[in-house]
Amino acid sequence: MARTLTILGLESSCDDTAAAVVRQAGDARAEILSSVVFGQTGLHSAYGGIVPELAARAHAEKLDVCVRDALAQAAVCLNDLDAIAVTAGPGLIGGVLSGVMCAKGLSAATGLPLIGVNHLAGHALTPRLTGAAPYPYLLLLVSGGHCQFLIVRGAQDFIRLGGTIDDAPGEAFDKTARLLGLPQPGGPAVEAEAQGGDAARFRFPRPLLDRPGCDLSFSGLKTALLRTRDRIVSDQGGLYRRDRADLCAGFQQAVADVLAEKSRRALRLYLAENPAVPMLAVAGGVAANRAIARALETVCAELGVAFTAPPLALCTDNAAMIAYAGIELYRAGRRDGPGLAARPRWPLDGDAAAMLGGGRKGAKA
Ligand code: KG4
Ligand code: ZN
Numbered sequence: 001m002a003r004t005l006t007i008l009g010l011e012s013s014c015d016d017t018a019a020a021v022v023r024q025a026g027d028a029r030a031e032i033l034s035s036v037v038f039g040q041t042g043l044h045s046a047y048g049g050i051v052p053e054l055a056a057r058a059h060a061e062k063l064d065v066c067v068r069d070a071l072a073q074a075a076v077c078l079n080d081l082d083a084i085a086v087t088a089g090p091g092l093i094g095g096v097l098s099g100v101m102c103a104k105g106l107s108a109a110t111g112l113p114l115i116g117v118n119h120l121a122g123h124a125l126t127p128r129l130t131g132a133a134p135y136p137y138l139l140l141l142v143s144g145g146h147c148q149f150l151i152v153r154g155a156q157d158f159i160r161l162g163g164t165i166d167d168a169p170g171e172a173f174d175k176t177a178r179l180l181g182l183p184q185p186g187g188p189a190v191e192a193e194a195q196g197g198d199a200a201r202f203r204f205p206r207p208l209l210d211r212p213g214c215d216l217s218f219s220g221l222k223t224a225l226l227r228t229r230d231r232i233v234s235d236q237g238g239l240y241r242r243d244r245a246d247l248c249a250g251f252q253q254a255v256a257d258v259l260a261e262k263s264r265r266a267l268r269l270y271l272a273e274n275p276a277v278p279m280l281a282v283a284g285g286v287a288a289n290r291a292i293a294r295a296l297e298t299v300c301a302e303l304g305v306a307f308t309a310p311p312l313a314l315c316t317d318n319a320a321m322i323a324y325a326g327i328e329l330y331r332a333g334r335r336d337g338p339g340l341a342a343r344p345r346w347p348l349d350g351d352a353a354a355m356l357g358g359g360r361k362g363a364k365a
Helices: 041-047 052-074 093-110 119-131 169-179 186-194 219-236 241-273 290-303 320-331
Strands: 005-011 016-024 031-039 083-089 114-118 137-142 147-154 157-163 279-283 306-308
Touching: 005 052, 005 093, 005 119, 005 320, 016 052, 016 320, 031 052, 041 052, 052 093, 083 093, 083 119, 083 320, 093 114, 114 119, 114 320, 119 137, 119 147, 119 279, 119 306, 119 320, 137 241, 147 241, 157 241, 169 186, 169 219, 169 241, 186 241, 186 290, 219 241, 241 290, 279 290, 290 306
Parallel strands: 005 083, 083 114, 137 279, 279 306
Antiparallel strands: 005 016, 016 031, 137 147, 147 157
């Protein structure tokens, strides 16, 4: 039986500073002993988006507090740890550097091994942290900076089937919220507003559905929303509550329809190779959206595929996923030294063609 591992994880690649302690006894399901997240929403709210320099400074200030709290809440000390795992990319480089430097300092002071984790691998392995999903499975990663279909075959073995050619869906939700005067992060605000809306009143485009394959696009949808909003404002002199709810509902339905149809296509490709393990997992902040999750569940039911979505707190950025990925990498023999580099770009599937676009949260991997 594999030995018990206790790993501290650090995450600072975007606008959340996070630390967590995760333990796995042998082959048992891993246990999250603590997971601390300091968000930066208030810090960036006046700027309409994340300011990388402010984010990096805030990470540098908050990381030690996060580590201290994560260790205290887990009731462990540095001596109880087996390694330190840290997000080493992809992401906003200043933030990634803050985390990597903090982890290097802790590793140098304690002699603990250092493990650099790909942020996307953290999201991609979350179904194994929460539900011990066996390999392989198809993953739809949908967040503020990323959108891709991946076959997850191992902790370091991913095949990308497709992804966004421009914006990520979370980015489109955030932009929609800004255009309609709703607070950030936009996803939860747009979802709440959409609840009372009529999704059929405005017919937004379903980008790239007319083309084969699993690539996606969301920038046209954003523009369509802007045009529709401007038309309503010029016709009636402003937006009523009803209009806002209908715009949110129509937008959300368009995103859900596109993700559902592209998931259907990705699942067909996946099932052709892996008929014995029919499973779709979803991860990333947008996975928290109930309408989108329902649309994906419907596709899975139609194709006889199991569907899994992590609980809310593990959909959005957190360090438990980084610590857990660190456990898998540690068991696979990965150790990084003081030369560990922070990487703004770090595709999971090195063999896949580079993605286009470089959204609000940095270049897409
Ligand atoms: O995974 P995450 O925390 O950070 C990135 O790696 O990007 O995802 C954050 C994104 C934001 O764009 C946020 O608006 C979106 O996830 N999000 C949602 C919902 N909750 C968060 N989008 C749609 N519906 C939601 N309920
Ligand atoms: Zn993320």
